[in-house]
Amino acid sequence: MSSPRTAFEDIPCLEVCDLQANAANTEKRINCTNVMLRQIADSSSFLTSPQTEIPPELFGHFTMFGQMPVLRMKIYKPAELPEMEIITTPSVQAEMRRLEEENDIPTPEVQASANMRVMFEKHKMRVAGKAGFVLGTEKRTWQEGLLLMNDASVLTSVVLFQGLKSSHPRIHTRYRFELARQYLEKKRPFLDFGSSHHVISSAGLGMHQDRLNPYADLELMALSWCLIKPGGIFFLSVPSHSKTDFLKWNAYRVYGPARLSHLASSWRVVDMADDVVPMSTSRVWVLQKPDDSSSLNNS
Numbered sequence: 001m002s003s004p005r006t007a008f009e010d011i012p013c014l015e016v017c018d019l020q021a022n023a024a025n026t027e028k029r030i031n032c033t034n035v036m037l038r039q040i041a042d043s044s045s046f047l048t049s050p051q052t053e054i055p056p057e058l059f060g061h062f063t064m065f066g067q068m069p070v071l072r073m074k075i076y077k078p079a080e081l082p083e084m085e086i087i088t089t090p091s092v093q094a095e096m097r098r099l100e101e102e103n104d105i106p107t108p109e110v111q112a113s114a115n116m117r118v119m120f121e122k123h124k125m126r127v128a129g130k131a132g133f134v135l136g137t138e139k140r141t142w143q144e145g146l147l148l149m150n151d152a153s154v155l156t157s158v159v160l161f162q163g164l165k166s167s168h169p170r171i172h173t174r175y176r177f178e179l180a181r182q183y184l185e186k187k188r189p190f191l192d193f194g195s196s197h198h199v200i201s202s203a204g205l206g207m208h209q210d211r212l213n214p215y216a217d218l219e220l221m222a223l224s225w226c227l228i229k230p231g232g233i234f235f236l237s238v239p240s241h242s243k244t245d246f247l248k249w250n251a252y253r254v255y256g257p258a259r260l261s262h263l264a265s266s267w268r269v270v271d272m273a274d275d276v277v278p279m280s281t282s283r284v285w286v287l288q289k290p291d292d293s294s295s296l297n298n299s
Contacts, residue, residue, distance in 0.1 A: 008041035008211070016222045017215040019064060019262065028265045032226035036180035039223055042211055043177040050206045050250050061214035067258045068245040087141055087157065087166035087173065095145040113142050115273040115284040116197055119235055122271065123286055124150045126233050130192035133179075135224060136160045136199025143195050144171055156191070160199060160220075161208035176223065183226060189289075194224045195235040198282070200263075201252040217253060221263055225289060234267065234287045266290075 015028040016035065054062050054070070063070060099113075120127060128151035134143045135158045144155050148170065157164060157173045166173045174182075183190070202208065204216025213219070224234050238255050245256035255263060267287035 008038060011037045011041060013038060013215060013219065016218050028262075030222050030225055030266055032183065032222075035219065035222045035226050036183050038219060039180040040177045042213070042216075042219075043175060050209070051212060054249060055212065058212060058214055062247060062249075064245065064258060068247050068253070070247050070249050073248050073251055085162065085164045087144070087164065087168050087171055089168050092141055092145055092148070092168050092171065095141055096149055099142060099145050099149065113146070113197070115282060116143065116195070116235060116237055117146055119271065119273050119284045119286055120146050120150050120195075123233065123235075127152050127193060129153050131190075132156070132193040132195065133158050133191055133224075133227065135194060135196035135220065141171070143197060147195065152193075160203070161210060179227060180223070189227055189229045189232075191227050192229055192232045193234065194228055194232075196220075196224070197237040198239065198252070200236070201238045201255070205250045205252070207250045218262055225266055228289050230289055231291045232289050233270065234289070235284060236263075236287055237282050237284045238263070240283045 011034055014031050014034055016030060018028070060066075062068070099117075127147060130152060131154045132147065132152055133156040134141075134147070141157070144157060147155060153170070155171045156179070157166060157171055158179060159173055159175045164173050200217045200220050203220055204210060204213035206212050210216070221236075228234060239252055240255045240260070243256060244254075245259045246254050248254065253259060264285065264287060266289075268290055269285055270288045271286035273284040
């Protein structure tokens with residue numbers, strides 16, 4: 001007996017989840033109303049525990065029907081976190097001091113943020129004095145710290161998987177369903193830029209007790225596209241490979257030519273940081289929403 005359909009499943013994903021939609025490198029049309037309604041419906045669903053195997057009915061979707069083979073890993077379980085993490089002015093100031101002090105120290109944590117740091121500084125004119133968001137804020141707010149160091153005026157930390165709030169005057173926290181509702185009220189994009197480091201690659205795999213969704217990464221990219229004003233930019237960092245795509249279940253996706261073409265569809269690639277850190281597998285793309293993007297938004 002099949003499970004009853006949910007409100008989330010009743011809202012079509014349309015071209016965002018269509019793996020044939022940009023087969024000839026055409027740009028996908030994004031229905032922002034549907035994108036936001038799916039984010040609102042999806043935010044109320046959580047798994048009780050990570051799945052050890054991909055459900056058979058979803059296997060083809062997770063593997064792009066053979067284009068994205070699965071590499072087995074140990075099953076990652078959600079870390080035990082306090083119910084609510086709090087971003088405070090002292091905590092952000094401490095993070096900014098750490099970033100300045102460790103700028104030239106080759107620790108793994110510094111390596112993880114080096115490419116992002118380079119791109120933030122290189123494109124400071126697109127950040128300074130502007131309002132942006134960080135998608136999937138981490139416990140240590142190094143992205144927010146780097147963006148404030150590059151004179152971002154105000155930041156929204158988008159909560160995906162854990163409770164988070166902020167008392168910092170220039171950092172606000174919002175759950176993605178709150179941003180989705182805000183968009184539906186405004187009927188237009190309202191942020192100048194966005195940033196995401198790795199969290200998109202693990203979305204929909206259940207590691208964070210989130211709903212199993214083979215297209216969750218593409219949907220988060222669509223969410224970002226809808227939130228950003230025409231001409232605005234998005235700093236994207238994901239695990240990548242120059243020749244092949246694969247899925248490390250249940251931890252993250254590694255983006256090769258096939259999946260990346262869908263991830264970046266409807267954006268313009270304006271810059272890329274590669275091998276800033278030797279042996280790094282985390283490239284950073286600077287993507288721009290086209291100035292004339294009205295033809296791609298069919299909401």
